[in-house]
Amino acid sequence: MYNLLIVDDEPLICQGLSSLLTASGISIDYIYTAHSGYEALDYLRMEQIDLLITDIQMGSMSGIELMQQAKIIKPWVQVIVISAHETFQYAQQAMRLGAKDYIIKPLNSEQLLASIRHVLLHMDKSEHAHEQMLSQLGNNEHFRMQAPLPERDQLLGRLEQADPKAQSVIIAELANRYHTIVSGPYVSVLKLKLNSISKTNQEQDGKGAGRSYTAQEERLLRYAALNIASELLDQHWNYCIYEEGEQRITILVQWSEQQYGDSSVDKINQLEMLGRSLQHNIEKYLGLSSVVGISQIFKGLEFMNEAYAQAEKALAWSRRFQDHYVFYFGDFKWDIYGGSEPDEAEIAAQNNMIVERCRAYIDQNYGQKGLTLNEIAQKNHVSPNYLSYLFKKISGYNLWEYVVKLRMEESKRLLLQTDMRRYEIAEQVGYESPEHFSKIFKKYYGLSPSEMKK
Template identity: 30%
Template structure:
């Protein structure tokens, strides 16, 4: 059943169209009429319609302006334009704003109904196609989820460094893996996706994802002999987990380190041969305990980084480069910057924030006091700079967060123990600062609305321009902070003002309507009853609002 909104400043015209539509066999459940664009916008913000039929030339707000607002707020709503003018400019502008039909007055009944039928049928067809597409996507996603289930469990084992014994047993049981007599290794494969193919052509960003999936397939086949599982990592990284049994490491084939070298070189050569993609491969040591996978992942990452810095060594084992794997100052600075950026972009996530990876990296430097102090200072002052960037919250000074003050008379392990709390407080300070800033902006928004809600021409763009936001972000921010739609707030102010006028003055209904921002007394009456539960006359008669 369809619901249609008809907008025309000639009541006879809109009521005639309404009668035609309701008497047709088009499965139309309801037709609402509006006398002008502002009244129509109120309807569209309060209710859901399947079609808008509007005149072009109307007082106060033209049909073109109404369509512009619809394009911004409800871009999927189909529109039919009815105009007394055959001017090409009107038709061209209407079509550019998405009008499905442009009819010239006087409109024959059959022409109107045929146009409405076409538009509704097109809308229904789009809806069916959307539902079918959604159904197919859900089926494909379900199949992909089932196929990726094992990889997700393995990824959890690889990336989670603090699994309990019960979690470990549960994940291993769900994987169906028999860990006995098997050694596990992790590989980090860093792909150069900028150029590939036998022509070594430059690969566009949109095609790199496909190239990465092709690489996953090649690696899956290459590592099948070692029961390899390939996981899609971040950016241009692929992660592979291999499994070697005792026999493969006992001398019947080759030793552990030569075996890893062999696999790494094979991966590099296969990617080069089939995709002409350059790659660096980092291989961890081997270990029989699945709980060591997070540690092996770190080893593979360090080996891949080392390999990337040494172009002559496309595949490197962690055991070979362990002496050179200590974190250098450039890597640490990048790690600190990445961590702080993560704090800034994760302000909506619940506290406490994750600190284990960054603290673990510092803890591994414990043998070198000079290096530890240098790296510790870089992190602490970067966090302090983050707090200064967002400013103090609730007017509280940030002086006590100066690392020289906060960590005074502490060193080594004691200083590291304080760092977790420092990070948590820094995150909380930044969150409070952002919240206070948003509340200040909300006060500006509500203040502007309170000054201008009586203006019937008030638009969301006017409010957005006041705070220099886009209309979409303005709506998002207002709803998040105020817990209500911005137009609900505008209407509530208008209705509350109307209640006050009805209770304390003798002004007629049309005078109250005009004063609070409604051009049509009838529309004001409908809106008032929707919010107050009674008509304006009933409200005044019953003495609501505190007036006897």
């Protein structure tokens, strides 16, 4: 069963689509509707949404902007775009952000339902395919799994330590023998480390008994993780991927000058979305925990060594934060400490300062319409992913829960101590519509604004 979110600034379209889907027989648990991008973001923050169906042009926040913010909140959410504009630029931007379909208004009911069924079926198939692969573990004595193209993987692994001259030779050999293109010129490296497969299973068993995998079964699980990564990357990325040791996967992401010049997508956010999707899907489909280290983006293949080193350093940071899973090198201010790894006291002081600056910014701006996690993170010079983690760890609040808390406390004060109308209070605390404000208020307090006023 899946939860869907329909977003359109025309209420009749939301109502019509909701009725169509309710009667469709598709396996849907709940359908949420929103009439603006900002209202949709609140649902994405507070509810488990599997599929987002959004219009492209909606007042103050477009469908493209909504997709960008949605992917920061939940990178794995699936998206279908509906639009009255048959514009190639819109469709191209939507597809780059991971949209599964782009459907032109007026909507054809059968076409829309077929698209939704296809997306949900693919989600089922992906899960089933990996379950089927895992079901073969230990059940087929003739099954053998070999690492794909081990000689190619060895060549890719040698790039990490090679000097620029040797890199040129390796890159040429990869192109000639395996049609593996390493061209850049913009590059970033992601390193994914699978936690011990046997240890993971023992930890999941409350008694610590767990299941011990054979070497062959562990190889299959690693290959399944490699397949999951490849499926994610195949959609929108120019990349090279290989196994680096028995528990690690390395990904070299590349952009051409033209691709990097497209400013419609924030590349750092895009890398973090990829890292979080990798970690999420490996845990979801294989039951394995993992950590991901991400380098900054470099221009020029001669800086690949530095990119590899940064990803390794970011990955090593997981030793300090064992309840966090995706680490971007740029979040850790290495230059402050002369490039060396800081001690615990220095880390704590730095992180407390980030959270206090963040809290102060929210305290001053919570009433701002359109306030987003991305904006708060940019003001504090860290990624949204890391800021969310730190804020929850140090303050005890989910970051957006804190924003909602301030908005609701102020709206209650205004409701009980002033004669302001509902729409005026909604405006004051940062909500676009009184109806959306009332929904959030009732969810928070268990009473509508009018019921509390009485």
